[in-house]
Amino acid sequence: MKLYLNATSPFARVARIIALEKGLQDQLELCWSDPWSNDPALLQANPVGRIPVLVTDDGCAIAESLLIAQYLDSLAPVPQLLPPAELAAVLQRTGLGYGLMEAAFTTVIGRKHDAKADQTVLGQRRLHAIGRSIQALAALPQGDQQQTPDLGTIVTAVALDYVLFRLPEIAWQSRYPALAAWHQRIIAQAHFTETAFN
Ligand SMILES: N[C@@H](CCC(=O)N[C@@H](CS)C(=O)NCC(=O)O)C(=O)O
Known part of the structure; x- marks a missing residue:
């Protein structure tokens, strides 16, 4: 492949x-x-x-x-990306994390092509979506850190990492220390460090 x-x-x-x-x-x-x-x-x-x-x-x-x-x-069905017993919760986190990823990426690309992108109606909507998504993710239970990451964990940890990488001024970590600690634990795992943004 x-x-x-x-x-x-x-x-x-x-x-x-x-x-x-x-x-x-x-x-x-x-x-x-x-x-x-x-x-x-x-x-x-x-x-x-x-x-x-x-x-x-x-x-x-x-x-x-x-x-x-x-x-x-x-x-390769194991490890499971979508454990059936927690399917709704995992899909909820996946959707939120994916929405954050899209809003953050769209913001970054918008700025690259238009210095005033953030001031447009769409730019403002994307920035508000980023803020609300992070707030919603911070309100979710953080789960068992020892488990293999499911789809929601992978998507969310990567989305939060992307915000730190490309939009550091959002500085979400100081507002949501428990989410920041969760994110740190996930991205310290080998497959996340091996694929770090650069
Ligand atoms: N919905 C797509 C988004 C993929 C996407 O936007 N990829 C970006 C790079 S991060 C890209 O290739 N952009 C080039 C373009 O939009 O022309 C997915 O989940 O894979």
Whole structure:
């Protein structure tokens, strides 16, 4: 299998961490790609031109990080990404974390293309969404740190890490110390350090 990715995409990092958690790294060729430069190989795999994309050995190209997660989970069901006993809670955290990731990424890209993006109606909506999502994540129970991370934990920890990486002025850690401690514990795990943003 091939995974098209770069080192700063939170969506690609989620896919890569899941592959590592599932022990699939030896079956995965990492194809480093800049989605903004219209890389022909990436465009062939994903006409939308976004990473991550997973190309299976029989040539199916799967775009969208959460769909890639679903496929990797089918290849290696253990450790479980979506433990049935806690499904609703895990999906709740996944949705919140994913929404934060999207709002943060959209804010970063908006600023890159328009210095006044934050002042637009959409820019303001994204910034408020970031603030409210972090507040909602901080209100969730933090769970058992010893368990293998589920999908909600992976997506949320990567989203919070992306905010620290690209939007440090949001400084959410001082407002939510328990969430900050949770995040620190998760990102200290090997598969998170191995895939750190750079
Ligand atoms: N919904 C997609 C989002 C993927 C995405 O936005 N990827 C960014 C990099 S972080 C990208 O490739 N952007 C290039 C573009 O939008 O043209 C997912 O979950 O995989």
